[in-house]
Amino acid sequence: MKGPGRNIYAISGFIMMVYGQFFPAMVSEWTSHLFDMIEQSILQNESGLLLRASFTYITWNVFAFMLIYSGSMLSAEAVSKDRKRPVYQLSFAFIVLINVFLYNMMYNEYESYFMHLMMVITYLVLQLIIPEQPFSLLAQFVLLFLILVSFSWLDLYPGLAGMNFGTDDFAASLKVADSYLSEFEILQNLSLSFFMVFAVLAVIFTVLIYLFNQQITTMKKVQEQERELKETRDALLESNVYKEIHALVHDLKTPLVTVEGLISLLEMKLARDEKAVTYFSKINSATSKMNEMISEILSEEIKQDINVDDLISYVISHINFDHVNIDFTWSAENNIPPVKVNRIRFARALSNVIENAMLSLGEQKGYIHFSATNKEDGVLFRVEDNGPGIDQENLKKIWEEGFSTNNSSGIGMPFVKQVVENHQGTVRVESVPHQKTTVEIFLPFKQGDEHDFNH
Amino acid sequence: MKKFIGIFVLSLLAVLFGIYQSASGLKEYTPMWPNLPAPIGSEPILITSAGQGAEGAVTHLMVKRLNLNANYRPRALATDIYDYETILIYIGYSKNGVKNAFRNFKEEKERIKRIVTFANHQEIPVILIHPGGSMRDDSRTIELIKEVLPLSDYFIGKRKMDHGKDVLEMSIQHKIPITLVKETRDMLTPLNSVFR
Incomplete structure (x- = not known):
C-alpha cells in the first residue's frame, strides 16, 4: 500500500481504537443500567430479567470490542495490506492484545487474554478464505462482528471459567447470579446455543463470500473470453475483407x-x-502510374523518393474542399529534402487526418492549417484546426479500432498510426477542446530515427 | 504455506497459554468443615457487600430462603451495625459496582474494614461468604478477603478457586473455620449452621 492510503488506514484504525477504549466511559449510564438489571434480576429472583441482562451485556460488549477489533484490523492493514501474510496476522494479534491490556489497565478489568487470542486466531483462519475483492473490507467487518458476538456468548459459558473465559465484571456477575438462580441452566444452554449459531453464521458467511467471489471470477473470465472471441471474429472478418x-x-x-x-x-x-503517338504516350504514362499504384497498394514495403511539395499536392488533390466555411491553408518549407514513402498509403494517412479535421468542424466556421517543416532529421507534418476538439478521456481511445466520435468507421486514426509506424515515424495528437487540435506526424529521412516532439 | 505461519505461531502461543492456565489455576480444595458444629450467629442479620458486586444480592436470596430476619444493605457503614446481631459479608469486587456506589476501591476497603473492626469490638459475629469462586477471584477480591478474613468468625466459599490455597492457609493461620462447597446452592447448609 502506498503512503497516503496507509496513513488513512492507520489514522482511522487509531481513532476507532481510542473510541473503543473510551466506550465504557462514554456509555456510563448504559453501564449503570446493566448493573441495576443484574442486581434486580437477583433481588426479584427473576430469570427473565437475567436473560435480558445477558442480552444487554452481549450488546454492550460487542459495541466496545467491535470498535477495538475494527481499529486493530485497519491498523494492521496499515502495516501490511496483504491479509494472508504473517506480518499482518501477527500485527493484528499484537495490536488486539495490547488493546486488551490497556483496557484492563484503564478499567481494572479482567478481560481474558486467552479468549481474545482464540478470537483472533478464529478470525485469521476464516479471513484467509475471503479473497481480495472491492468489498472485502466490508466482508471483514461483518466476519469480525459475527466472531465477536459468538465469543461474547462464550464469555457467559460457566464451564470455561477455568480457561479464564468471562472473567470481566459483568460476565462474572451474571454467572454467579445464574449459579444460584438456575444452577447454570440458563446461561449454560443459552450461551452455548448462541455461540454455536453465530459461529456457524460466521463460517457460512465466509463460505458464501468465497463462493460469490468464485462466481464473479468465473463471470469475468467468461466475459473476457467472449470479448476475445469477438475480437478474433472481427479480425478474421477484417482480414477477409482485406x-x-x-x-x-x-x-x-x-x-x-x-x-x-x-x-x-x-x-x-x-x-x-x-x-496518336502523343495520345499513346499519355496513355502509357497513365497505365504505368496505375501499375505503380497497384504495386504500392499490394505491398506496404514499396517506397519511393518523393518531393514533399508533390506529396502535399497529391494529398490535397484527393480532398474535396467545397466546404465554404473552412479556411484551409497549407505551407511547406523550401529546403525539405525528398522523403521515401509508400506514396499511396502515406498520402491516404495524411488525407485521413485532414478529413478528420474537416469532419470535426462540420458546418461551423473554422480553419485548417496543413504544414510541413524541415526538422533536420526528418519532416514534421502538422494539421491544426479550431474545431470542437477531443476531450482527454477520448484522446486515449482514438488509436483503438472502431472508436469514433462522429459515427464514422473508426479505423481512420488507427490506419494513420499503422502507416506512420510502418515508415518508422511517430504521430502525436494534442487537443484543447473548442480551441485547438493539432496532429503532428514526424517522418524521419533516415528511417529508424525517433523524433522528440518537445524539441 | 506462508499464509499459515502467523496463525501457527499464534496457535502455539494459545496452546502454551492454555496449558499454563490449566496448570496454575483452578484447584479444588477439600473443605475443612462441612458446616459449623454449633451456631454462632443470631438474628437480625445485616447483609453487606465487600466490593459491591451486583451478584451480592444472591446472599440476600439465600438468607430469605432460610427464613432468617435480615436486611440487605450493600453500602452499609460501621455506624449501621448497632441494630444487628450478625454481620454477613458478601465478598466480590466489581469495578462497576464500586463506581455505582460513588466510591473507589480504597474507600470500599476502608469501609468494610471499619465494619469488621467495629463488629469485633461489639462482639458481633462476622460471616464471610464468597459464592463467586473462580468466577470472581481477581486480585482485588482476594485483597478484600485477606483484609477481613483474620477478623471474621466463619468463611464460606467455593472449592474451585485460583487463590483457594492462599485463603485456606490464611484461615488455618488465624484459626477461622472455613467451609468450601461445590455449588452456590450448597452454601445454604453451612449458612444455616451459623444460625441453627
Missing part, C-alpha cells in the same frame, strides 16, 4: 497488362500519326 480487396487489386493487373500490350501494338501500327 484479402478480397487485395485479390481485387491484384486482378486489376491482368487487364492492365492487356491494355498496355494492345496500346503498344496500336502505337506501332499508328507510328506515323503524330497526334
